[in-house]
Amino acid sequence: MRLITHNMLSCNIKGVTNGFPLKIEAEKVVEKEVDFNPDFLRHMFAKIEWKALVEAARSMGYAELPEDSPDATVIESADETFLRKLHHALLELHLEEGALVCPETGRKFPVNKGIPNMLLHEDEVKQTVCIDLRKGNEPTRIRSPKDRVLMQDVCIDLSLQVP
């Protein structure tokens, strides 16, 4: 997993309000060179969460990025020194083994062979409540995908987020 991917991942456990950015526990980091594309990097720079990238890069052993995000003149200039650092951090550092940690709950999402496992356990997923509008029936909580298919014909799924 590269840091460009890390920059978009967040913890989606129910109830968590600030699951971004995920902290990195790096056990094995690999560096792989790829072609330098300055135009792409200039375009990308505006869309990246800078602090998250700096912190993540540091966790992976790369501390060359400035703490504060540079202003536009540095990005637009012909001097590519900064862009080369951005390139290296964003696209050439691979987290092969380790974990991504939710900043709010501490839940660890393991990373094996470069692939983070973001699958939630059943009790971590937001529940959908199905309201049965037939007179006299109580609202029913849908527990499993199978229930949802069975209930399809008798109720309206309003997809209310239930904490």
Add this chain to the structure above:
Amino acid sequence: MKLKQLEGLLGGLKQFYNPKVELEQYPTGPHIASRMLFTAENSYGDITDKVVADFGCGCGTLSAAASLLDAACVIGFDIDPQSLETATLNAEELEVEIDFVQCDVTKLELKGQIVDTVVMNPPFGTRKKGADMEFLSAAMKVASQAVYSLHKTSTREHIKRAALRDFNAKSAEVICELRYDLPKLYKFHKRKEVDIAVDLWRFEPRQN
């Protein structure tokens, strides 16, 4: 890269070694995959130098195609670790860099506007009802530029309505109609292979 060359390279990829029917795992054939991504780039400029996400990537056919068409960065998302294993091997074989994430895309929350284009061959909803709509909804939340997706032609009106009314689509166009040849993959398949009429859709999300 020429279309024929792309199709040839995709034809050499490994496919599901243990397909799971409840996930509707079917390979995206090289014919469809090559045309889908080739059109996305040549007609709309949505692949080269862009960040491309492949939702329900399976063995990574669409991801591989995006990489071969010089996407700046490709990320494949899938729920099944065995498919991701195969996808990783395929990427190594082609010597392309693809990040893979194991997750349920319908429950994922991706921050920011980093992803330009989402490409996908989602489940059609034959096992888990509504799966196709869930995938489309998720894709429309993530893509900042375009979503390319395959859906059964029989659902065309339904998809168009849902995309424009509920999923924040500025536009929803069927680019072309394709025949998806499904080989006999599961025990309950009676015929040797079957042809399904599918639409290749391009959706544009409204800017936030």
